[in-house]
Amino acid sequence: MKQRNMLSGEFNNSEDEREITLRPRLLADFQGQQEIKDNLSVFIKAALNRKESLDHVFISGPPGLGKTTLAGILAHEMGVPFKVTSAPAMDKPKDLAGLLTTIEERTVFFIDEIHRLKPAIEEMLYVGMEDFELDWIIGQGPSARTIRIPVPPFTLIGATTKAGQVASPLYSRFGITLRINFYGEKEIQQVIRRSAGILDIQIDEPAVLFLAKCSRGTPRVANRLLKRMRDFAEVLAEGVVTLETVKDGLDRLDIDNVGLESHDREILRVIIENYGGGPVGAETLAISIGEGIESLEDFYEPFLIQRGLLKRTPRGRMATPRAYKHLGLSRKGNENQGILL
């Protein structure tokens, strides 16, 4: 997991430093997501021509798909400072005010997990986004009054894994809204080739293709697996990552041929074996597999749903016929145990 000092935006361990070297700095280095890149390059050019800050940008999508990276690229392409924080790191309106009153003009101000803003901070942000001013309350009780403090014009980039939980008054204040979806296999192959080049990892083409299949359509996962495959290749083989290294390495990491980790399979197995295929509520499911509901909903489920292995229904989560097939379990078996599917 990424460890970041949320208020300064600085990374603080060596794994993260390496992540920074892999993080594309230019739109042209950002692999895949062509439609998003095409639109953004127009908006960047237009804002630069008008010498204005870029309109506020809302980015949603599962973790590891490049939301933070894209925000950094926007700052870099606009030639302005990049300031990073996350909603849970801000406790009181004064934390937001402290950040916004000290930024340089046109700064790209990135708030991760924006669906978790506290209501008082969110309200302060509304005025900040629209008027580049903050409402500040002085005094208490009947003598309290509000003054408006100007802040430099800035671009807010709000990122979230849960677009549905963002209040509509906040959502409607973003001029540009982007949804990043899982990457296709070809796009992930490009990510792997680029990262292998930067990290000086020798990997042959069949290995790239296989690794891309097993990377959950997620650049962060692809980079992580690539580094682990390098470890296996260096210690157990001749240093070159081959198809054999990848197959053996993924096997050792308990990752199967469509990229499911043991926890993914456990989720499906629990739904099928303990709850007759579902529906089962998310909280019950999270407890059954010993995970937090956040990581179940944000990390595991989106990929299982995208792969057609899991369904979210109003009554809970259900395993699909494809999940039974993938795990080699029979639906009949469950019916015989008296559990309705």
Ligand code: ADP
């Ligand atoms: P998010 O903020 O959505 O969780 P990040 O922006 O932190 O995801 O991306 C995770 C890692 O994946 C980054 O370190 C970056 O190196 C890599 N990455 C993400 N998107 C891309 C991309 N389109 N091209 C190349 N690398 C990418």
